[in-house]
Amino acid sequence: MTVLTKLHLEPQTGDALVIAAGQMLRIIDPLGEQVSDLVSFARDDTSEWLSSGRTIDYANTIYLTTGHTLYSNRSRPMWTIVADTVGRHDFLLTPCSPDTFRIIYGLAGHHPSCFENLATALAPFGVAPDAIPTTLNVFMNVEIAPSGELSIRAPRSRGGDYLLLRAEMDMIVGVTACSAELSNNGTFKPIDFELLSSDGGAARASV
Amino acid sequence: MTVLTKLHLEPQTGDALVIAAGQMLRIIDPLGEQVSDLVSFARDDTSEWLSSGRTIDYANTIYLTTGHTLYSNRSRPMWTIVADTVGRHDFLLTPCSPDTFRIIYGLAGHHPSCFENLATALAPFGVAPDAIPTTLNVFMNVEIAPSGELSIRAPRSRGGDYLLLRAEMDMIVGVTACSAELSNNGTFKPIDFELLSSDGGAARASV
Numbered sequence: 001m002t003v004l005t006k007l008h009l010e011p012q013t014g015d016a017l018v019i020a021a022g023q024m025l026r027i028i029d030p031l032g033e034q035v036s037d038l039v040s041f042a043r044d045d046t047s048e049w050l051s052s053g054r055t056i057d058y059a060n061t062i063y064l065t066t067g068h069t070l071y072s073n074r075s076r077p078m079w080t081i082v083a084d085t086v087g088r089h090d091f092l093l094t095p096c097s098p099d100t101f102r103i104i105y106g107l108a109g110h111h112p113s114c115f116e117n118l119a120t121a122l123a124p125f126g127v128a129p130d131a132i133p134t135t136l137n138v139f140m141n142v143e144i145a146p147s148g149e150l151s152i153r154a155p156r157s158r159g160g161d162y163l164l165l166r167a168e169m170d171m172i173v174g175v176t177a178c179s180a181e182l183s184n185n186g187t188f189k190p191i192d193f194e195l196l197s198s199d200g201g202a203a204r205a206s207v
Numbered sequence: 208m209t210v211l212t213k214l215h216l217e218p219q220t221g222d223a224l225v226i227a228a229g230q231m232l233r234i235i236d237p238l239g240e241q242v243s244d245l246v247s248f249a250r251d252d253t254s255e256w257l258s259s260g261r262t263i264d265y266a267n268t269i270y271l272t273t274g275h276t277l278y279s280n281r282s283r284p285m286w287t288i289v290a291d292t293v294g295r296h297d298f299l300l301t302p303c304s305p306d307t308f309r310i311i312y313g314l315a316g317h318h319p320s321c322f323e324n325l326a327t328a329l330a331p332f333g334v335a336p337d338a339i340p341t342t343l344n345v346f347m348n349v350e351i352a353p354s355g356e357l358s359i360r361a362p363r364s365r366g367g368d369y370l371l372l373r374a375e376m377d378m379i380v381g382v383t384a385c386s387a388e389l390s391n392n393g394t395f396k397p398i399d400f401e402l403l404s405s406d407g408g409a410a411r412a413s414v
Contacts, residue, residue: 075306099282
């Protein structure tokens, strides 16, 4: 695989990129214990979006990892997880937002948030804030008790850990370095990305 | 409370209704072990929709029951659960769809589905199929193993059990009697609804 582009997100920021079918996106936690929210839309029609509900239903698990397919709301494959050095990500919760900090943290003033960062980054592509669904919260560690209660734990990622996704269609992708204290064990760190070329089955097998 | 309207859904069907803030919706399983998918949109702007991700995040549990608030994608309260004689509902999975039966059940031909029934019922209100998010799957019994794996169990509802929701805003509501074999312990039954007037705290207390 060839690295086509590198993207570095400073703490509590976000960005958007375009990916072609067959290309891969590596999401790297350079320092460890840092979450990155990801959402995507079909490039030719942003009414088609990454669906947590379809994905969890077809995978029959809430914890997605190597070999799983991530589906759109139209039940078409959007991503395949090609490699995963962590094995714990969340796909239940919406990106942290101004309302998250108001309702959960009890904050009155402004706080950076993944929702705001995604909305800003996706606006040039015609994606409205209302269209941002539940994100794939890469490296986020949510445990569920038998009672159903959630526990937000420190991410299991260590410096250099990554998730490698293959795009199954042309997409617009929104990504963040997450802004929520609870999700990132109390500190905010950067996130790195590599956009990789597709170069066939041999390269894939050597991942 | 006064019953304003009754609605009876035959097995494997769906419908839509309009509810005003303060009114209540009682979803009744008349025979037991039957799921009803529910979704809602703000009446004055269908870009605002019932959000599983926001709701689960703020409630800090995947199992919603009496006292919980169901939130929109804009983090505004849409519903309050006023009473719940069952205590087990799902808010993780998308409504069963033609793709569900193709991917999970391996069926080639047509099969009735909640997604198709919701799309048909919501179309006159200007809600596109692509805008149907994860539904509140009333009476659906999904257990999650520590590994994250899902188990679809028979609903815990018995004949006459119900969920009573108070509308916190004016909404368009899509509802079904679910069409999926696995979710309903192998048989398809009707679902009944009552739309109830709001008449103050005393009536609420006597629920």
